[in-house]
Each structure stands twice: as structure tokens, then as C-alpha cells.
Amino acid sequence: MTDLTGFFNPRSVAIAGASQKPGKIGNAILKNIISSGFKGAIYPVNPKADEIEGLPCYPDIGAIQEAPELVVVAVPAARTLDLAKACGEKGVKHLVVITAGFKEVGREGLELEKKLVEVCSSYQMNMLGPNCVGMMNTHANLNASFSATYPARTGDITFISQSGAMLVAILDWSVLTGLNFSKVVSLGNKAQLNEADFIAAAANDPTTKVILCYIEDVANGDYFLDVAERATRKKPVIILKSGTSQAGAMAASSHTGALAGSDLAYETAFNQCGIIRAHSMPELFDLAVVFAEQPVPPNRNVAVVTNAGGPGIVATDTVETKGLAMARFTKDTIDALRQSLPAESNIYNPVDVLGDAGADRYQTALEKVLADPSVGSAVVLVCPTAVTDPVPTARAIVDLHQKHPDKPVLAAYMGGPMLAPGAKLLSEAGIPCFTFPEPAINAISGMSRYSEMKARPEERRETTINADHETVKNIFEHARQDGRLVLLGSEAYQAATAYGIPAAPVLLAASPDQAVQLAEQIGFPVVLKVASPKIMHKTDVGGVLIGLKSAAEVRRGYIEITENIQRYLPDVIIHGIEIQKMMPKGTELIVGMSRDVQFGPLIAFGLGGIYVNLMKDVSFRLARGLTEKEIQKMLTETKAYTLLKGYRGEQPADISAIVDIIARTARLVTDFSEITELDINPIFAYPEGASALDIKITVS
């Protein structure tokens, strides 16, 4: 892992391209470093000035008496290569390249960017950017960016953004809200350091509690997954990934030249490595505040305390929609609430302390529900009434949360000026306070999801699978020599069998005699299919015959198919006729693979048969590090699973056999990166075992 301690906590900082002119980026950066209160040495570098902003100015990096630990680069793009070399020679460790005019402007820029990376790598220098806003470390009083905004309060959120403008916008907005930052990083073009480097650094940073990212892509799927898998076990990593829509991805690639992976792969990858995915900017920042200020809830059961029925119902609806549960209080809690609240109060959840409740009644109710062992979190709703005590109520909430620091407490102060002082008190005391109940409950839902993901088993080793690698390699080579990229059915059968995937035998016959011999070998009844990857819908051209029960039928069938093909498709080359053992009907399933540019093979499982595309009953997992446990979870996400368990009194299917097929398929496509597509459809699942009926493999 890249060590970024010095990057964020440099002893000294030089600003290459520092400028005397207000409004120039090179001036803004220098002013920001000075005004943020940075304690180390600051070296403006500019051959045309002697002094800038009261500091002595150096003509070049070499002229500085020491090697500055960090150099912020704001020179024109054309001069960056020379500057980087000078920094390398001097012994600089870290660069922040603000300068634009690289990958984002086209091919020439991309070439320049590659050269810049080469220079940095040759001197083992870390480089952020180019084309970025810079970075901040509030704990080192360092604002090495040209952003005019700077967080007023230091805090424990690390915010990593692939959009510089969004980063500045959020910094400005944070002044109005409870977002306090530890580190802020503008990724720019991610030519060298990327989001994964900073996630890794933040995971090990004692001043970071929450890692927040806005990204448009990941630079390196494998590295990202490795880092995220470990980071999410330590701290919440919340990501807003844009470019999820087709149009959005187009906008993304015209913007940064980023090659956006398919959203499905991102969704799957994030889920598998424990990342909380935010689906909008408001959600991203709501989650950030709540994760930064509150503990993760011990369970999904939410208690709601309200002074009005309507908002209580709205909150209850949201609890259910967001996959949480309304806490069921213990008898002790209910008794205690009954004794201490007015008779008309609702003492079940949501607890309604009534419109005439002052702070004391909120205090009583919240105290009792937080003490209930079944309650995992609490949301307090306050509507303005003639007797509402927004500030004392806020104080009571803060006190009670201190007594129960292990349970998150959130508030929705539903109103404006009448409640504002109370809302302010809450926010400042670390109780996230919303205007409406829904975002509060949505944030608890995010925390609950994280809590469950954090508890996922450590071990993600793949099951050991005995596989005959050599056989598959030979099959692929043979097909390629033969000029085919789509394997014949008999080849696919052999490849699957080599990896222990149970399949109905498929043998290739080149003559009627051989067909009969092979049919007798595998046993009747059999299916005959024309062997030709070029023919997509074999049935439509009379290329398939099923249920042949004797040597005579097979012989006749061979001739019939051959004639049919000659009649319908006289120009198509056929490789013979495939003889397949006819299997008893089972539950039809599909297992497939598509390969994602970023995250590699993506395994699909679901209902099989001819209606696959209509039903779209499919769940996905990355093949990478796929465990048996994860495959089992994958199955449960489909309707197919309901069938496999035994639907409407039918006998359950052999689920372990299906799990095994998926594990072996994942292994096969991981071992052979030349498999570009793989579909097993249908697989018949039986009460004992399963059998692949039709296997399609395409290689590159």
C-alpha cells in the first residue's frame, strides 16, 4: 500500500507556479496554504518573482535549501514534465498536480499525462491529479487547493471526489450543515494515485471515521476491491457512483474519458465488498453526517417518539420501506410508558406523547425506549405546538443519548423558525437533525446495512476445486486452430466435465454409423442436434430431433437432419451431428457469465429455459473470491430458489449441486480469461444432482 502519511502531513510544501496576481490559481493556492495555518515551511516557486505574499520566492525547485516534502504544481501543462523531473532530482516525495490540459483535452494530453506518470514513477514520487482542485488535511491545517472555501471545523469525514467542482460545492454547502472534514481529496484525472489509494489511506487514518466518495469510475477493479474489502471492515465507505444510466455513462466518458463499467458490475462489486452505495447527493451527505456523529445500531429495530400521529405514521411507513422494523417493546417498557405518560398517549411504537407534550414528556418516553434491550435506534419527531419546548427537548435528547452511546438517536424537527434553536442545539451536539422523518430513517437504514456488511465472514477463500486445466486449454486451442470462437456442443461438454460440472454427455458423430455407435454407448433415449455454431435457432431449420429410442431411429434421424440442413441452409458448414443423452426433466435453471471491463467475470444465476430474457429472474456475483456462502446467498435472491426449495409440495432440488456448479463455473471463467461469454441454459436440477443440458462457450 502506498504510504501517504507525508502526502497529508508534509514537513514542507513548495508551490510551483506560485503567482503574485490575485485571481490566478497559483496565487489562490499559496494564499490558501498560508491562511489555513500550515505550520511547516512554505516555498513559493516562480522565476519571475522575489517575494510572493510576504514569503521569499525561489526561481526553481533546485534552488530551495531542502527537498520540499510536497510540491503543488500550477505551472502550464507543457512545463510539467521538466518540473516533475526537477522535483524527482531534488528528492521530493509527493506531487499535487493542479494543472489541466491532459487526458481531458484529447490524445496529445493523454500522451503528456502518460509521460508525467512515467517521470513520477521513475523517481518513486506519488502524484495526485493532474487536473484537480488539490487536497486538504484539516488536522494539519493544510489547504493545498485553489478552493476558496475551507471547512470551518475540523472533523472526521474524508471526502474523495472525482469531480473538483462538486468538492468545492460541498465544502461551501458544509458551512450550513454538520459536515466536518478530516481530509478532502480532488482526484482529477487519477493518472497515478486513485480513489483506492486514498480509501486505503483513510482506512488507516486515526482522524477519519467515515470515508465518503464521489466517483465516476474506478481506476483498477482488482485493486479497488482489495482495498475496499479491507477498508469496509474498519470504517464505513459510502460511495456515490455516477454514470449509472446509459446517458449518464455517455456524459461521463465525454467528460473525463473514463471507461465506465456497467452499472450492474459496480452494484455487485460494491455489495460484495461492503460498500454503502448512496443513490443521490442528498443521501450521500445525510449518510455522512449520521455515520460521523452516531454509532452503528446494534439491530434493525427502530423506536419512534412523536408528539403527533401523522408524522408517526409517515415514519412507520418509511421504517418498513427501508427494510427496517418497528421495535416491539418489552412488557417492562410498555408498563413504564403507561405509568408515566397520559392515558391518551400511544404507548406502543410509535410512541405518541401528544400535542401538549413539553420536554419532560419527551424525556420520559425516550428514556424508557432507549433502555429497552430490543430497541436498536430511536428517532424523535417534534412538531411545533403552543407548548412545544424545542430547546429543552433537544437538551433531553442529547443527555439521553449520552446515557446510551451505543444506540443512534436522530431527530426530525418538523418546522421552521419555531423549532430552529432546538434543531441548532441538536446538530451542534452531534444529534443529526432533519426537517422530515424520511431522510432520518433512510440514514438509519444505511447504518444497519453497514452493520450487517461489517459482520460478514472474514474468510473469502474460494473452495478448492479439482480441475483439469490442460484439457480445457487444448480444447480452446483446437477450436481456435479450426477458426472457431464458439465451441461445439461436444467441446463445451468436455470443457465443463474437465471442471467437474455435471452435464448430459454430448458426443459428435460424423456419420450415421458413428451416431448409432455413440448413442448405444451413452444409452437411449437420445437427442440429435446439428453441430454448427453458425446456426442459432436449430429447431427452426429441422436441426433437432428428440426422444430417439433405438438405433434405427438414430440412423434415420441423422439422415433427416442432414437433409433438412442441406435444404434450408445449403451454404452452412456442419461439423457433424451431436448425440446427447436425453435427461429427465428437472427444474430449469441458468448459470451464465459476462465479463466486466473493471471487475472481471460476473456470474449470473436464475430461472432457465426459453423465457430467461422475459422473466429476468437473475442474481449476480463477481467470480472473484466467490465463496460457497456467497453463492448460497446468491441463490436466495431469485424466484428460482423458491422452486428449488420445493414449490407447492414438490420435492426440493439438490441445492448443493447447484452451488457446486456455480463455484466450478466461476473457477473455469477465472482460470480462462479468454472465455468472453458462457451460458449454461438450461441446467436441470433434480432431487439428487443436476445436469447441464446446453452449454455455450465463446472464446476470444
Next chain:
Amino acid sequence: MTDLTGFFNPRSVAIAGASQKPGKIGNAILKNIISSGFKGAIYPVNPKADEIEGLPCYPDIGAIQEAPELVVVAVPAARTLDLAKACGEKGVKHLVVITAGFKEVGREGLELEKKLVEVCSSYQMNMLGPNCVGMMNTHANLNASFSATYPARTGDITFISQSGAMLVAILDWSVLTGLNFSKVVSLGNKAQLNEADFIAAAANDPTTKVILCYIEDVANGDYFLDVAERATRKKPVIILKSGTSQAGAMAASSHTGALAGSDLAYETAFNQCGIIRAHSMPELFDLAVVFAEQPVPPNRNVAVVTNAGGPGIVATDTVETKGLAMARFTKDTIDALRQSLPAESNIYNPVDVLGDAGADRYQTALEKVLADPSVGSAVVLVCPTAVTDPVPTARAIVDLHQKHPDKPVLAAYMGGPMLAPGAKLLSEAGIPCFTFPEPAINAISGMSRYSEMKARPEERRETTINADHETVKNIFEHARQDGRLVLLGSEAYQAATAYGIPAAPVLLAASPDQAVQLAEQIGFPVVLKVASPKIMHKTDVGGVLIGLKSAAEVRRGYIEITENIQRYLPDVIIHGIEIQKMMPKGTELIVGMSRDVQFGPLIAFGLGGIYVNLMKDVSFRLARGLTEKEIQKMLTETKAYTLLKGYRGEQPADISAIVDIIARTARLVTDFSEITELDINPIFAYPEGASALDIKITVS
């Protein structure tokens, strides 16, 4: 329709239970009426005072020289009946009963409430409440409520709320936001006047542009649908309906005693009558602001103008997720943008005017895209940069919107203090300004949906259906006399046939001889089924035989089934054996009906067969006023429709036959309210015609 003109614009108002004591509700109401600037006569009524708040006080309603047009009631619950009678005698037209202690406190309260309604009805008085906060009409300077908040600015939103607390909360919150109200109504227990009365009044109110509701249930489904169907053709009606979750509905009923209809019925009803459903409080009020301030977009194509790539991508993603489309500019627009923007700008949608854009560049870009005939709406995103001109940019947006008043223009000023003055200018000038892009685009999506719903065909007449009502009536009576609520297959077949629903004939045989005779009558092959509504899974007990091709097989089958039942279920009464014509296999569909407490019969259509519950491929419509056009739309919402159109080269099914079956089913269940459940599963759809195979009808 109830005329509420005088209710909202009374010449005179009396306050029964007016009080001298500050803090008392009877004092708060009087003060509010006075301080809101009401111009008509104000009569405090209280036997114990001579003067309150500087006005002469009357001992009772009768003592007032004229009949006050509106009386606000704040006397104790026990005195409300006498008071209402006195009002009626005096000739009062409208009551607002603030007093609590009715339905919401239990059975006695409910009795009192019923009596109060009786009194009001007997004098033809309108009554709002009881147990409500009151009402406001800003255009008459009338705040007849005990809410301490009062909207500062009059506007054109009518807000109708079943939660008084939420209403007060929103009034307080509106001070901070752009919500300006025309009428505000707290529904309370809805004992007499209900949400539909006020929606109808608001629809005809020239000072109302948008109708906003928070409800927990509707009082009368039919009346609500009638009113909403008409109101939504005039103005947007936006509703947040709570109690959608199971837990939420429980909270709702413990709160108001409201009988919450199932959410599915609400969802269907809202869709069918053109209501925009908000799914959260933030969404409800975002929609309110946007509908109040902006025109409805002419089409779904959104243009985005931004000074930063990242937010542009986020906006593009949201456009797609929310069912909108990114506008594709005409060549003229693209050329004009190319000529007037810097070379590095993105001139396609989203238009990126770059980080160094001032107001002029925004002006240029927005002017061009608004002039593009393909653009239906525009969203302007502004991130803070060193050169951002938030206020001049805002002015440019306002000016351009005035030039294109037919296209909605929204803004997201992404930041805090740096952008606040610009955001304020926009809000005040009627351009809704958000912090993040997503809520802006979501609001446009709501407007687009409304625009499409508003354009729905006027004619909602049901198709004329010839139906033999008498036959069905007799079948039901016969079954009831026989002590059965579930019809026999042969009865259900007759009932369906009487309504013109094509079905495979089912005849009931009481002996082997009769079975043979009936089988010969309908033609072989036939199916035999034991006729006993008590036996759920007939196949499991050997109660079904299929594909019987001769008289001999039928005779043997009759005996076999009888013996099987005697063996497995010796105590079950069987009504004979049903002979059904065996039909060729078609696409399996289901048509069903469940009856909603509020909205009546709900018709379901989807994929049929034994996997119905697994696939859950079903769309719903209210039977009420169901047109052929609507049924056709209903079909297209399912996967079944893809099959019917001819999936994977199969012959298309006879869709008009399916539409006809649904129309006839809707008519049947509408004509016979005693049908509590109806399931036709499967229906076989053929290239020509369709046939109901299994019809289950339960009557009450």
C-alpha cells in the same frame, strides 16, 4: 357538490368558546382571526365574559344580532351538540369544530360524533372536524385556526391535511421556503366534510393553482374518485398517503380509527384518476413549489446546463432513472452553441459551460437550449468557482424563463454562502432553486407525469356488455340455498357464460351414465374433476383425470375418482363429477378480482398457471369505469403481454379476446357486489379467441 364559498369567505365569524385567557385554544383562535386582518364581523361567544380582545362578547349564538355565516367551535365536547343545535336554529351555514374528544377517544366519542353529524345535517350545516386545527384562507385574510404560525405571503397552494400537527409544522417550515398558500384545511376526524369536498372546492377556486394533500385514508372511495377524476383535469392534485406499510396502517388505525384501505388499491385509484402521488414529505413539498411556480413541461425532454461535469452526470443519471429523457438538440442549437461557447465546452446535452463561466456564458447557453423546439424543460446547475456569478446568473435565468414561459426552468445552486444570494433571487422570482440536481429533476418528472395524465381521454364510459343478469342471480341464490359460498365449477362456468366470458364447458354428472352422456355431448377428449368446493388440491387426492378419449374411459374414470375420494377423504361431501371439455394448450393467463373496502372491485391480469404467486407478474385496475383503452394499457404493464404479442417468433395471441374477458369480468363483479372473490386461472389465449379453464367464484 358542496358549495364552500361562504365557508372560506364568510361575511361574519363567531367563535364559540372564545376565551380571555392567553394560552387557551379559544383565545388563540380569536386572536388569530383578529390578527390575520379579517374584514368581516367577529363575534366572540362566551357566557362568562363581556368583552374579549377588545370585542364585545355574546353569551350565546342566539344573542348575536345576525346569523354568523361561520362559527368556529372550541367549547368542550359535551356541549357541542347543544351548540350545533343553537347554530342550526340561528341559521348558521358553516361550522369548524376544533374541539377534540370524539371518534379518536373511543366508542363513546364515536357516538357523540355521529350525533353531531346528524344535527349538522338536519340543519344543512357544513361541518369541518371535529378534532382539527381549523382552516385558513389567505385571500380573505382569515386564519380560523389555533395555529401560531400564519403564512407570510398569500399564494396559490391549497393544502389539505388529515394531520393537524403536520399542517402546523409545514406552515412554520414554509416561512423558510417558497411555499405560499391560498387555503389551508385541517381535516380532523372528517366526520362530515372530507378531503374530497375540499379537493372539489379547490378545483373550482380561482386562487388555487395546486392542490396538496396529506391523507391517511379516504372517507368515501366512490365520491373521492368522482371528484379527483374531474379535479385533476383542471389542476395538479398531489397526495402523500401514509399508512402504506402494514405497520404504518396499524399506526394509522390506532391514531384516527381510520380504516386504511390496502395500499395497492390506493396506488391503482390514484393512477386511474390522475393524482400525482408523493412518496415522502420532501417530495410532496418539492412538487408543490414546482407546480405552483412553473408551467407543466410540453414534453419529457430535459436540457441540463452546468459549469461542471460531475453534477452534469449526476443530473443525466437522474433524468433516466425518473423516466425522463435527455433532450437531443437540433443541429441549429448545436451549431449555435458551438459558435458561442469556448471550444472545450460540451455542446451536447448536458451542456458544460466550463468552470470559468460567468453569467454571460450561462445566458448564451440557456437561451439557445430553451429556444430548441425539442427541449421541454431546463435545469441549470451552478457550482461555486472563483468566477461564478451567482446573482447575475440568476437574473439571466429569470429573464430567459420570461421569454419561454411555457417551459419549466429549475435551478440547483450547489453550495452554501457563496451562492446563497443568487439562490434567494431565484426563489423569489419563482424559479425553484434546489441544492442538489436530483430533487429538481424528480419534480420535473412529477410534472411530466401530470401532463400525460391530464391529457388522458375524457371518455371513461364502460363498454356496453350484453349480460344475462338473471341467470347469474339464480345461480348465486341456488348456491346459497344449498349452503355453499364457493360455486361449483359448473355453476361458475354458467355464470361466466351468462356474461359472455368464453370458457371451456363444465357439466356436472351425478352418475357414470350421465358422465358418458355429457362427455359425448361436449365432445372428446374430456377432463374429469371431482365436484367439491371443500377439496383444495384435487390432484393430490386422485380427484382429476385428464385426456379421456372414449365413453369407456369416462365411465372407468368416474368410478376411479369416486373410489379415490372415498379412500382419501371419506367424510367429504361430493356433488358429483365435473366433465370439462379438454382444450388445446394456449398461453396461460390469470384474470382475478379482489374487493377493496374503499374502492370496490380491483381487477388483476397477468401470467397464469401454477406459478402465479411466484412470478407475481400482475397489473391492476379498479373495475369502476374501466375502459377498453385502460384495459389495453393494463395488459402492456405485464410480462404476459410480451408473450401475447408473440415471443421468440411464436404466433401472437388474440389480444382483443383477452381485453373482452377483462371487461366482462369487471362488469360481472360490478353488477354483483356479493362476489367477494373471483379467479380465472388459467385462461388459455389462442391466436384466435381465448378460453377460461378454471373459474373460481366466492359469494357472500
